[in-house]
Amino acid sequence: MSPSAQSKESAVPAASPASADPSKPAFDFLDLRAQFASIREEVMAAVTRVFESQHFILGSEVKLLEEEVAAKLGARFAVGCASGTDALILSLMAAGIGPGDEVITTPFSFIAAAGSIAHVGAKPVFVDIDLVTFNINPALIAAAITPRTRAIMPVHLFGLPADLDPILEIAKAKGLLVIEDATQAIGSHYNDRFIGTIGDFGCFSFFPSKNLGGAGDGGLITTNDPATAERLRMLRGHGSKKKYYHDILGTNSRLDALQAAVLRVKLPHLDSWAAGRQNRAERYRKLFEERGLTSFITSPPQPPAKFHHVYNQFTIRVLLRDDLRESLRTAGIPTEIYYPLCLHLQRAFRYLGYEPGALPVAEKASQEVLSLPVFPELKDAQQDLVVQSIAAFRTMRGGA
Numbered sequence: 357m358s359p360s361a362q363s364k365e366s367a368v369p370a371a372s373p374a375s376a377d378p379s380k381p382a383f384d385f386l387d388l389r390a391q392f393a394s395i396r397e398e399v400m401a402a403v404t405r406v407f408e409s410q411h412f413i414l415g416s417e418v419k420l421l422e423e424e425v426a427a428k429l430g431a432r433f434a435v436g437c438a439s440g441t442d443a444l445i446l447s448l449m450a451a452g453i454g455p456g457d458e459v460i461t462t463p464f465s466f467i468a469a470a471g472s473i474a475h476v477g478a479k480p481v482f483v484d485i486d487l488v489t490f491n492i493n494p495a496l497i498a499a500a501i502t503p504r505t506r507a508i509m510p511v512h513l514f515g516l517p518a519d520l521d522p523i524l525e526i527a528k529a530k531g532l533l534v535i536e537d538a539t540q541a542i543g544s545h546y547n548d549r550f551i552g553t554i555g556d557f558g559c560f561s562f563f564p565s566k567n568l569g570g571a572g573d574g575g576l577i578t579t580n581d582p583a584t585a586e587r588l589r590m591l592r593g594h595g596s597k598k599k600y601y602h603d604i605l606g607t608n609s610r611l612d613a614l615q616a617a618v619l620r621v622k623l624p625h626l627d628s629w630a631a632g633r634q635n636r637a638e639r640y641r642k643l644f645e646e647r648g649l650t651s652f653i654t655s656p657p658q659p660p661a662k663f664h665h666v667y668n669q670f671t672i673r674v675l676l677r678d679d680l681r682e683s684l685r686t687a688g689i690p691t692e693i694y695y696p697l698c699l700h701l702q703r704a705f706r707y708l709g710y711e712p713g714a715l716p717v718a719e720k721a722s723q724e725v726l727s728l729p730v731f732p733e734l735k736d737a738q739q740d741l742v743v744q745s746i747a748a749f750r751t752m753r754g755g756a
């Protein structure tokens with residue numbers, strides 16, 4: 357064992373944060389190596405199959421993945437594309453949304469949903485979130501609707517479904533489309549249906565850190581409408597059905613056969629990996645309870661029965677967030693802040709004219725959130741160290 361590997365090992369069970377090298381985390385925030393080791397042979401066989409075929413774009417691997425994802429999620433159609441961002445853009449294009457239109461979305465998320473709305477020339481309209489779920493607050497949507505509103509784009513943030521029933525009700529009453537940003541939540545369900553199949557479009561990402569991650573970029577759109585599926589297929593291939601004949605204007609956003617082949621190996625594991633994440637989330641809650649940390653930090657509660665959380669992230673709230681994060685960093689514990697600046701306050705969206713304070717709940721969340729490591733292979737000892745270090749910080753600060 358090398359000296360560095362040794363210190364890495366000993367850093368895990370150590371009670372004293374001082375023994376860790378502050379420049380290096382004791383373990384990775386997301387470590388996919390154990391997952392790969394468990395499916396290595398199947399993945400390598402799938403990759404070899406694609407190389408031997410020398411068919412790298414779309415083709416049978418992509419068609420099979422589309423069929424398998426559609427069957428798994430209970431969607432009538434699935435259309436692969438180049439990324440989750442493109443899934444959002446292609447959905448907006450297929451809906452004919454563009455200049456002069458408004459789309460309602462959340463200010464507390466990765467930029468892709470709001471960015472896609474702007475990318476097609478429409479205006480993102482931000483509606484504040486619920487502090488417990490971090491998702492768009494449906495009670496605030498009606499007030500944001502104008503004659504120009506065409507769609508609502510909820511994000512199922514961190515793997516927890518947005519509250520779709522009231523969103524669908526408003527959409528139906530006002531004749532709006534619902535485009536689900538399901539990029540962080542593949543496999544989660546709401547009532548008894550998989551998210552992404554409940555609205556008009558479901559947008560998925562296969563970015564490696566998502567719950568179903570490829571070996572690079574990839575995305576997919578689900579829909580139950582045959583004409584929409586046909587339009588999406590045309591849009592991803594420059595608007596053509598017949599080669600070199602272009603009926604509409606599209607773009608190049610195809611899924612690679614290599615990605616599809618890898619994803620086909622991983623898809624059957626989706627539920628057991630989600631169960632592994634849920635198990636780690638449940639254990640965090642138990643440990644926080646045991647250590648009396650529940651008044652110091654707010655962890656995501658076990659959601660009501662109709663919501664199914666797949667924990668792409670386990671995100672707590674804590675008032676002394678930045679100090680806690682620094683203290684954890686020196687103890688060798690990796691954390692992330694998703695997301696440090698709300699979308700309505702981003703420089704790129706300055707033209708929309710939002711001022712600080714406009715969306716107070718999202719802004720509060722951005723100051724208090726801290727995402728902790730959560731993945732199926734996260735070890736008990738690693739999780740214990742995370743919780744011990746939070747407790748040590750609380751004691752140091754004289755908290756009860």
Ligand SMILES: *Cc1c(COP(=O)(O)O)cnc(C)c1O
Binds near residue numbers: 442560
């Ligand atoms: C990852 C992500 C996307 C975009 O996915 P890419 O495949 O990276 O383009 C969109 N929205 C959210 C909330 C995401 O987390």
